[in-house]
Amino acid sequence: MKVFTAxxxxxxDQFTISHEPVSSIQLMERASIAAAHWISEHFKNHKKLAVFCGNGNNGGDGLAVARILYLKGFDVDVFVGDSKRKFSEDASVNLKRLRDLSGISVRKLSPGEHYNFDEKTIIVDALFGTGLSRPLEGDDKKLVEQLNNKKNSKISIDIPSGLSADGIFDDSSVILKADYTLTFQCWKRTFLHPETGNYTGKVVLLDIDLSKTYAETTGSDYSVIDDQLIGSIFIPRQEFSHKGTYGKAVIVGGSYGKIGAAVLATRSALKTGAGLTFTLAPECGYDILQLSCPEAMFIKGGDTFIFNFETDKDVTCGVGPGLGTHSGTEKSFLSFLKSHSQPLVLDADALNIISKDQKNLKLIPKKSIITPHPKEFERLFGNTDNSFKRLELARKKAKELNLYIILKDHHTQIITPHGKVFYNITGNAGLAKGGSGDILTGILTSLLAQKYSEEETCILGVWLHGRAADVASEKHSKESMLPTDVIDALGTVFEELNRKAERNL
Known part of the structure; x- marks a missing residue:
């Protein structure tokens, strides 16, 4: 699913209006019906609403939502914007429709009012939409600050008031902190970054049937990974196949005291379906690996750390989990990079070794996949002011070095050498534990070994990792789920994918 700018x-909207055809007020009604239906279905025990409406089209949505919910039996109080500001044409129509109803309170927003609601009153935010081009100030700022101090549940229509759709205004901006954001047709970029996404609460995407032609023909470098994209990538296992069909994956990692990282990566590579899986690790991890991963074969790379990175030429390597940064490991790893030409999956200590000298970046084989978290990214490429600028730097470096960068975050971003960005929306805070990145390395190495393209490997791998974490959290909770629970959940996710593939035959 493409992510479009404001x-x-x-x-x-205009394309849909002119080509469907549908009027702008009808399109507003369509969006408002969708939002009102969601609220009525999910807040059946909360019959009182306070709807705050601005003077623009976002306010028009709010006015229509208020009318529809009132007719559904909700007790609705509506607060409208300053009469000194001109209402948009469609907002004016919906304000008149609302005032034609008896029994609904419509009051003007007052800077000095305290808005005393009971705890079950739902605050609906329709003050400012995607057209906002500057931070809130004056009475608007004070109102949002006042609403933020209320403990009531808050629902924003399309976008939280004060938030830009495309970036950050400044660090001191006041933004309404919603519990739910009911947005229309596509994600906004600010919903997907930590500095701004923190204001949206749970994002609910409502389909209001905007033109599919426009969506298909309009370009965007930014996309959200959705089920349709995953369905187009995933290849079900063929009946007449053998272990040679699904490639050879080699996990290169582990050192004294860090063998567990190599175990996690190896187990996830096995669970993701590589035909043959090997672990190149120091001998100190031999017993642990053979007992915990009997399906994988062991390759000795040293005694207590790896100093020998030699592998067969027809394998796919994932390097880094628990590798350590011993001087012998560092020297041997850099030598390995100089002689290796096939794409690699690089994580953790492999990235830490590379980051010691900027010249090392040019040693990474073209089309390799690197998986830095924000601190690792900073060590590799430098500091940035925020995650938006970090992403743009990643786009520059991916193109410059011909790499695929998986930038780990709450909504992990996949950046291709061609400048495309894919945001992942599976996964949860239960992944904020040591070992989660090792699992991702194993998944990616396995998929790349199975001859998925580098781009497909990144998209499917990150999605699988997050979806398995969602399954694990449902069973164990975000607090108690372990990386091993995520590995165990991969089977459930593959079952889901295969069922969907069968239905689409």
Missing amino acids: EQIRSW
Whole structure:
């Protein structure tokens, strides 16, 4: 699913209006019906609403939502914007429709009012939409600050008031902190970054049937990984196949005291379906690996750390989990990079070794996949002011070095050498534990060994990792789930994928 800018979304609305055809007020009604239906279905025990509406089209949505919910039996109080500001044409129509109803309170927003609601009143935010081009100030800022101090549940229509759709205004901006954001047709980029996504609460995507032609023909470098994309990538296992069909994966990692990382990566590679899986590790981990991963074969790379990275030429290597940064390991690893031409999966200490000298970046084989978390990225490429600038630096470096960068975050970003960005929306805070990255390395190495392309490997691998974490959290909770629970959940996820593939035959 493409992620469009605020300007592109406005053009999408206009394209739909002119080509369907449908009027702008009818399109607003369509969006408002969708939002009102969601609220009525999910807040059946909360019959009182306070709807705050601005003077623009976002306010028009709020006015229509208020009318529809009132007619559904909700007790609705509506607060409208300053009459000194001109209402948009469609907002004016919906304000008149609302005032034609008896029994619904419509009051003007007052800077000095305290808005005393009981705890079950739902606050609906329709003050400012995607057209906002500057931080809130004056009475608008004070109002949002006041609403933020309320403990009531808050629902934003399309976007939390004060938030830009495309980036950050400044660090001191006041933004309404919603519990739910009911957004229309596509994600906004700010929903997907930590500095701004923290204000959206749970994002609910409502389909209001905007033009599919526009979506298909309009370009965007940014996308959200959705079920349709995953379905187009995933290849079900063929009946007439053998272990040679699914490649050879080699996990290169482990050192004294860090063999567990190599175990996690190896187990996840096995669970993801590589035909043959090997672990190149120091001899101190031999017993542990053979007992915990009997399906994998062991290759000795040293005694207590790896100093020999030699592998067969027809294998796919994932290097880094628990590797350590011993001087002997560092020297041997850099030598390995100089002689290796096939794409690699690089994580953890492999990246830490590379980051010691910027010249090492040029040793990474073309089309390799690197998986830094923000601190590792900073060590590799330098510091940035925020995650938006970090992503743009990643796009620059991916193109410059011909690499695929998986930038780990709450919504992990996949950056291709061609400048494309894919945001992943599976996964949860239960992955914020040591070992989660080792699992991802194993998944990616296994998929790349199975001859998925580098881009497909990144997209499917990150999605699988997050979806398995979602399954694990449902069973064990985010607090108690372990990386091994995520590995065990991979089977459930593959069952889901295979069922969907069968239905699509």
